[in-house]
Amino acid sequence: MPESSSASLRWSAYEHEHIERGSDWFWALGVIAISAALTSILFANVLFAILIVLAAVTMGLIARRPPEMHEFEISDKGIRTGKTMHPYANILAFWIEEEKGTPMLLVDTTTFMSPNLIIPLSDIEPESVREYLREKVEEVPMKEALAHKILEFFGF
Secondary structure (H helix, E strand, C coil): CCEECCCEEEEEEECCCCCCCCHHHHHHHHHHHHHHHHHHHHCCCHHHHHHHHHHHHHHHHHHHCCCCEEEEEEECCEEEECCEEEEHHHEEEEEEECCCCCCEEEEEECCCCCCEEEEECCCCCHHHHHHHHHCCCEECCCCCCHHHHHHHHCCC
16 A cells, blocks of 8 residues: 655555466476477587576566565655665656556666666555655656566466
């Protein structure tokens, strides 16, 4: 539930929408992975075959795990995602994408390992987030990262 005060906006949301996978999905993943690994071995690329099998096992494990609930906060100090604080000095711009499904807060930062934050706004009014952030950061139209769209397509 959203909690708003004069100092901050707080809400919680799941990291992604969970899609329950049936046994058919896992069988298909296994068949595709084994076929690709065998093809790789036929072309004398054993290391790539091992990589394919490891990737398939990792995908299977991640697909079984339900998404975690994360806490978000926008305050005078910056944007907090879980235990990580992103100060406004590291934030270049933001945009709220409302065209499909759950509204998303897209944040462009200067950090090396996570330059783009994608935060779901499921339990809070997007307009209140927009008004709060406009006072601190420039609003610039942007799109979701291609990698995030691909992961979303596969249900991760």
